[in-house]
Amino acid sequence: MSATDELVRNNDAYTFRYRERNLHAAPRRRVAVLACMDARIDVHRVLGLAEGDAHVIRNAGGQATDDAIRSLAISQRRMGTTEIVLMHHTDCGMAHFTEAELNEEVRAATGREPPFRWGAVTSVEADLRETIARVRSSPFIPNRDQVRGFVLDLESGRLRELVV
Amino acid sequence: MSATDELVRNNDAYTFRYRERNLHAAPRRRVAVLACMDARIDVHRVLGLAEGDAHVIRNAGGQATDDAIRSLAISQRRMGTTEIVLMHHTDCGMAHFTEAELNEEVRAATGREPPFRWGAVTSVEADLRETIARVRSSPFIPNRDQVRGFVLDLESGRLRELVV
Numbered sequence: 001m002s003a004t005d006e007l008v009r010n011n012d013a014y015t016f017r018y019r020e021r022n023l024h025a026a027p028r029r030r031v032a033v034l035a036c037m038d039a040r041i042d043v044h045r046v047l048g049l050a051e052g053d054a055h056v057i058r059n060a061g062g063q064a065t066d067d068a069i070r071s072l073a074i075s076q077r078r079m080g081t082t083e084i085v086l087m088h089h090t091d092c093g094m095a096h097f098t099e100a101e102l103n104e105e106v107r108a109a110t111g112r113e114p115p116f117r118w119g120a121v122t123s124v125e126a127d128l129r130e131t132i133a134r135v136r137s138s139p140f141i142p143n144r145d146q147v148r149g150f151v152l153d154l155e156s157g158r159l160r161e162l163v164v
Numbered sequence: 165m166s167a168t169d170e171l172v173r174n175n176d177a178y179t180f181r182y183r184e185r186n187l188h189a190a191p192r193r194r195v196a197v198l199a200c201m202d203a204r205i206d207v208h209r210v211l212g213l214a215e216g217d218a219h220v221i222r223n224a225g226g227q228a229t230d231d232a233i234r235s236l237a238i239s240q241r242r243m244g245t246t247e248i249v250l251m252h253h254t255d256c257g258m259a260h261f262t263e264a265e266l267n268e269e270v271r272a273a274t275g276r277e278p279p280f281r282w283g284a285v286t287s288v289e290a291d292l293r294e295t296i297a298r299v300r301s302s303p304f305i306p307n308r309d310q311v312r313g314f315v316l317d318l319e320s321g322r323l324r325e326l327v328v
Binding site: 002003004006007008010011012013014015016017018023025026027028029030031032037038039040041042043044045046047048049050051052053054055056057058059060065066067068069070071073074075077078079083085091093094096097102105106109110112114115116118119139140142146148150154155156157158159161 | 166167168170171172174175176177178179180181182187189190191192193194195196201202203204205206207208209210211212213214215216217218219220221222223224229230231232233234235237238239241242243247249255257258260261266269270273274276278279280282283303304306310312314318319320321322323325
């Protein structure tokens with residue numbers, strides 16, 4: 001049995017009924033979260049979110065790529081969110097390789113160059129600082145006065161705010 | 165108190181300790197999930213995922229944008245995942261606007277054109293079909309024989325596989 005089959009079987013036991021809870025697409029707490037895809041992070045548990053509360057956007061590194069900006073802009077312009085939580089974390093895999101290494105590996109395997117930067121980072125804090133700056137300076141995101149950045153400590157499960 | 169302050173306060177009560185659980189960055193189930201950011205979806209609950217099990221990538225629509233391909237490629241090339249679960253859902257907000265509408269709104273508000281398509285869709289199923297095709301044809305993702313797509317029914321909480 002594949003892992004995917006196991007997850008589908010898990011879903012058989014999932015009985016949450018959205019309509020009974022009267023949940024709407026517009027996030028109740030009017031927040032969008034942008035976090036890293038790291039397997040150890042369950043964003044809902046870390047932030048105490050329930051279904052219906054917040055948009056959750058995740059990618060490798062929790063970075064403010066064009067695609068993350070797209071999602072944040074849609075969240076605000078179509079779904080009425082006004083606050084943004086940016087979540088990086090300790091021990092992030094994005095600090096364990098360089099652009100050149102991964103480009104070389106991919107070139108050797110495929111003969112091609114990707115149409116994106118991989119987003120390798122040297123410092124999670126510095127990358128979070130850049131992520132905050134990119135979101136705060138994006139003209140496509142209308143509400144930018146409540147954009148806050150946090151590092152999740154994977155030792156303790158606690159958030160530490162990066163005040164910039 | 166802002167919504168963000170409430171989430172930070174929720175985190176004060178979060179006591180999960182990653183090290184005690186002996187969790188590693190490499191996903192235990194060797195799966196990466198790409199899902200929509202919709203506020204009603206708690207991916208961990210829908211799929212019965214625990215911390216450490218899977219990478220979770222999310223954006224507006226759960227689409228296979230370049231950034232999602234980047235995250236999936238890093239997941240497989242650096243963290244050893246081999247299966248991909250693509251999750252779209254019923255009642256998706258991406259079907260409630262057009263590219264032209266949102267472009268016009270943004271142009272009026274900012275005087276600028278975004279460097280991305282918004283990803284408006286006319287049919288969630290058709291978009292999932294395209295998402296599956298894009299992932300399966302990406303040379304940057306090495307393992308593409310276990311790429312499966314599902315529509316989450318927000319009435320029932322159940323997944324329906326789109327077999328293509």
